[in-house]
Amino acid sequence: MDDASERKSIPEDRLRTAPSPNVALASGPPSAPGATPPSKGATPPGSRSAPGNTPPPGSPSGLRIAAVLSRTAFIFILMALVFRVSQPQSETFWSAYETPGDLVRLWLGIGACIWLGWQLFDGGPKDVHGYRTWLYLGLTLVPFSAICLFAIW
Numbered sequence: 001m002d003d004a005s006e007r008k009s010i011p012e013d014r015l016r017t018a019p020s021p022n023v024a025l026a027s028g029p030p031s032a033p034g035a036t037p038p039s040k041g042a043t044p045p046g047s048r049s050a051p052g053n054t055p056p057p058g059s060p061s062g063l064r065i066a067a068v069l070s071r072t073a074f075i076f077i078l079m080a081l082v083f084r085v086s087q088p089q090s091e092t093f094w095s096a097y098e099t100p101g102d103l104v105r106l107w108l109g110i111g112a113c114i115w116l117g118w119q120l121f122d123g124g125p126k127d128v129h130g131y132r133t134w135l136y137l138g139l140t141l142v143p144f145s146a147i148c149l150f151a152i153w
Contacts, residue, residue, distance in 0.1 A: 067131040068124070070138020075120045077145040082112045084152055 086109020088102035097103055125131045 063128070063131050063135060067134040067138065070142055071124070071134045072120065073142050074138055074145060075116055077142065077149055079113050079116045081145065081149055081152065082109050082116065084149070085109065086112070 086105050125134055
């Protein structure tokens with residue numbers, strides 16, 4: 001059976017593309033009388049925000065600011081910890097080439113710092129729950145990591 005005859009046997013409504021997950025289906029549960037159907041571009045609650053890394057409309061600005069600041073502080077402190085731990089045991093950076101262990105530690109630390117810097121600008125919360133999570137993590141991890149940084153330095 002060739003491709004053209006298969007297409008003719010499929011009903012016309014099946015050839016259309018599947019609806020977007022943001023559009024309510026006509027065969028879904030019945031809505032309450034007088035309720036208006038959702039608009040075509042509406043996003044369901046709790047979904048990811050639109051491209052462009054814009055914050056979701058339901059998130060309070062204080063929560064966003066506190067979460068971003070705590071996330072940024074934690075990543076910077078973690079970068080400082082990794083930098084300090086990855087330094088060679090000898091006196092200068094150039095002496096890292098004398099011992100293979102120091103050289104591996106140095107290059108792993110440089111890679112980890114680059115990755116953390118990438119995460120600082122690339123990642124981030126995408127919804128209200130992500131902001132709340134980073135706020136809670138920041139309240140617990142920033143003081144602990146700061147204590148570790150001062151103890152190691």
